[in-house]
Amino acid sequence: MLNELHLLERGLAEHGMKAVARHPDLSQLLKGDAIRVRLDANGAIDSLELLPGKTRPEIWTLRDGKHNGFPGLKTARSFLVLDAEARATHDAAWKAAAKSAVAKRAEIERLLKSAPVDPDLGAWPKPGHRARIAERQRHLQTLAKHPETAAVPATFARFLKALDRDPHFLAELLQKLIERTHSHDEWLDVIRTALVAAVSLAVDVVVDGEEFRRAAGDAGQVEAVTRALAGTGNGKDNQQDGVCALTGSTTRLLEGSFPQPTLPSLGQTYLFSRNSDIPALARYGRNGPDSFPVDADLVSRFSGALGAITAEERHGMTWRRLPTEAGDGQDLLIAFVASEINEPFANGLAADDDSEEQSEAESALEQYGTDLIGFWQGISTRAAPDETARIMILRTVDPGNRKAVYDKRSTVKALCDAARQWTTAMANAPEWIAWPIFVKRKQIMGRPKQQSPLSLIQLSRKLYIRGGREAAKAPGVSSAEALALFFDEGNRERRAERVLHLLLDRHTNLLAGITHANRRGLLKDFDPKATARVDALRSISWIGALLFFLGRTREDYMEDAAFKLGQFLSAADVVHMGYCADRRGGDLPPVLVGNSVFSSAGRNPVKALAILQQRMSPYLVWGERGAEARQQADTISDTNSDEGKVRPWTPRSPSVRRSRIYEGLRAFERWRELLPEVRAKIPASTPTDAFRAQLLLGYIAGLKQESKSENSDSKEEGIAA
Numbered sequence: 001m002l003n004e005l006h007l008l009e010r011g012l013a014e015h016g017m018k019a020v021a022r023h024p025d026l027s028q029l030l031k032g033d034a035i036r037v038r039l040d041a042n043g044a045i046d047s048l049e050l051l052p053g054k055t056r057p058e059i060w061t062l063r064d065g066k067h068n069g070f071p072g073l074k075t076a077r078s079f080l081v082l083d084a085e086a087r088a089t090h091d092a093a094w095k096a097a098a099k100s101a102v103a104k105r106a107e108i109e110r111l112l113k114s115a116p117v118d119p120d121l122g123a124w125p126k127p128g129h130r131a132r133i134a135e136r137q138r139h140l141q142t143l144a145k146h147p148e149t150a151a152v153p154a155t156f157a158r159f160l161k162a163l164d165r166d167p168h169f170l171a172e173l174l175q176k177l178i179e180r181t182h183s184h185d186e187w188l189d190v191i192r193t194a195l196v197a198a199v200s201l202a203v204d205v206v207v208d209g210e211e212f213r214r215a216a217g218d219a220g221q222v223e224a225v226t227r228a229l230a231g232t233g234n235g236k237d238n239q240q241d242g243v244c245a246l247t248g249s250t251t252r253l254l255e256g257s258f259p260q261p262t263l264p265s266l267g268q269t270y271l272f273s274r275n276s277d278i279p280a281l282a283r284y285g286r287n288g289p290d291s292f293p294v295d296a297d298l299v300s301r302f303s304g305a306l307g308a309i310t311a312e313e314r315h316g317m318t319w320r321r322l323p324t325e326a327g328d329g330q331d332l333l334i335a336f337v338a339s340e341i342n343e344p345f346a347n348g349l350a351a352d353d354d355s356e357e358q359s360e361a362e363s364a365l366e367q368y369g370t371d372l373i374g375f376w377q378g379i380s381t382r383a384a385p386d387e388t389a390r391i392m393i394l395r396t397v398d399p400g401n402r403k404a405v406y407d408k409r410s411t412v413k414a415l416c417d418a419a420r421q422w423t424t425a426m427a428n429a430p431e432w433i434a435w436p437i438f439v440k441r442k443q444i445m446g447r448p449k450q451q452s453p454l455s456l457i458q459l460s461r462k463l464y465i466r467g468g469r470e471a472a473k474a475p476g477v478s479s480a481e482a483l484a485l486f487f488d489e490g491n492r493e494r495r496a497e498r499v500l501h502l503l504l505d506r507h508t509n510l511l512a513g514i515t516h517a518n519r520r521g522l523l524k525d526f527d528p529k530a531t532a533r534v535d536a537l538r539s540i541s542w543i544g545a546l547l548f549f550l551g552r553t554r555e556d557y558m559e560d561a562a563f564k565l566g567q568f569l570s571a572a573d574v575v576h577m578g579y580c581a582d583r584r585g586g587d588l589p590p591v592l593v594g595n596s597v598f599s600s601a602g603r604n605p606v607k608a609l610a611i612l613q614q615r616m617s618p619y620l621v622w623g624e625r626g627a628e629a630r631q632q633a634d635t636i637s638d639t640n641s642d643e644g645k646v647r648p649w650t651p652r653s654p655s656v657r658r659s660r661i662y663e664g665l666r667a668f669e670r671w672r673e674l675l676p677e678v679r680a681k682i683p684a685s686t687p688t689d690a691f692r693a694q695l696l697l698g699y700i701a702g703l704k705q706e707s708k709s710e711n712s713d714s715k716e717e718g719i720a721a
Helices: 002-014 053-058 084-097 101-114 127-139 141-145 152-166 170-182 187-194 221-234 296-309 346-350 356-382 412-425 455-460 480-486 492-520 530-547 561-584 596-605 605-615 617-624 628-633 656-682 691-700 708-721
Strands: 025-029 034-039 047-052 061-062 067-070 073-074 200-205 240-243 248-254 319-323 330-337 390-400 401-411 435-439 441-446 463-467 469-473
Touching: 002 296, 025 561, 034 152, 047 187, 053 170, 061 073, 061 221, 067 127, 073 141, 084 187, 101 170, 101 187, 127 141, 127 319, 141 152, 141 200, 152 170, 152 200, 170 356, 187 356, 221 530, 248 296, 248 596, 296 401, 319 346, 319 455, 330 346, 356 708, 390 412, 390 480, 401 412, 401 480, 412 480, 412 530, 435 530, 455 480, 455 492, 455 530, 463 492, 480 492, 492 530, 492 561, 492 596, 492 691, 530 691, 561 596, 561 605, 561 617, 561 628, 561 656, 561 691, 596 605, 596 691, 617 656, 628 656
Parallel strands: 034 200
Antiparallel strands: 025 061, 034 047, 061 067, 067 073, 073 200, 240 248, 319 330, 330 390, 390 401, 435 441, 463 469
């Protein structure tokens, strides 16, 4: 990963974005809530502040690996002593309290009365940890000369005083937390954590504007702390000069551990690690960091560059979380054009992939196409055509190993060219496909839209079963594969064939099932929460794009036999519904006639067509007597004795029956016109995945309706949903 970081840091530096150097021992507090404790000059607690988990990465601390942290550290023990039975009783009571502040407060008060305080609290932290804090205070003492940095050594000194006070630091902290129990609801969860488990602390001083102009925990102290520690290594021996393995230059080499920044999705990340339990890695007599000598300042800038590029405020701009193609892990996407560092580059590649709310995902479905086109056009007009765009995906391989699973440098021109072709490919599905979805609880007619390249990861992991009603998890397409499609890397046609085969295998049940349910007016029963419909629209966009990459544009494949056959089956369904509306009072069988042969049409279209014609016999007779059926439809409202007893927009309601009879008769005329063309074009050879994809799109799209009919259909679909 160091080679990739070297290029990343260099690219940022070339465009004036300075990566603040970080000493290898500098890290951030890990995720979860923390308590900021401000100490006065005597080491007494002046104030407490609750730090929500999302602010934690901004707080720096010094560590020896995972040990001896300060000024960010954990208590390492609970304030109270609970045996197994007492802890089980408390856990059950806390779970029952749920979101009730009153119940939580009562349980904390009960716990304080029933459980004793740990008598060994005063022994925290251990002697070795205390000695390390004192040692670091001496190394940082040069910072005391300036008000901007003086808070750093002062925090170390005041904490050591606090440990020797009476009452000692943790005893005073416990008393302060108890006081907050009575009036601060937002503190209840972290107080409970402190009582029964270890809690994270961020120690600091009171900023007065004179002696201390900046808090010790401020991220702006990182560079100063790094400079102060630069000549001391890890506080042991002075660092030695040598040849850097990355640059080949003679320089001051890093000694001890590599930096360990805390990154989104990846957590605490070793920039370089080597497993000492593998003997082959020590064949030259060196192991760990000693096996890869590197410029100390350079590797510190690597850590600084990673910290700057993955800062929380740059989420969606320079980084995003990505789902992995298998398992529950997350990768980290880093993507930027250095001269346009504040533009949402990462969102341009992975919009909606880490959305937690379904409504956000659906909104992204509607807006992403416009956003993508506008973003890339803006980049191309401002950035130099030959400027480098960096895209990197980092992954946790094992607890001590992070790996770059994808790393690409592209020019802005090449990237914008790829984006323009991408938008064309994503518009390659029939434009009249639509069904109701919900955006922010408002129902709209959803249509296939532009999808981000990396949306393929999550989408391809869903295997729809039980006729498309349920989704199971399966290994999907990797981020590298998805981006290779976007950038046209390698053999795009072969790659598109593989992905198309996978999507057809996993989503055909979903797409055919939703189409069948929508046609029957049972979409709400099939997909009550409307979540599968959004996946179906995304899948249609992707299938259209993959056909585009296989050289089949919408204008071409919509005239091919496979698409026409799909429309033919769709028309048969509509004729069947018209027949049932007329002859069966609106009652429909579980499966319509076109849908009944859809699966076999993808395997043997000639045989499926023969079966369909045989099953269509009674409906064809009905269609031939169209005048009689229309006359019957015109009198339904007058002769139906059940009128007023059925709900509107149900299959038995008069208006729906009339509408379906008219639609069935119109579909019959189109069906009869299509029959000779379909017969003549159907291949006798075994269908390909491209054939099956076009068949599926034809069945979903159906026959394009007149505007008036479309409006009528939209209304019916919306109410049925």
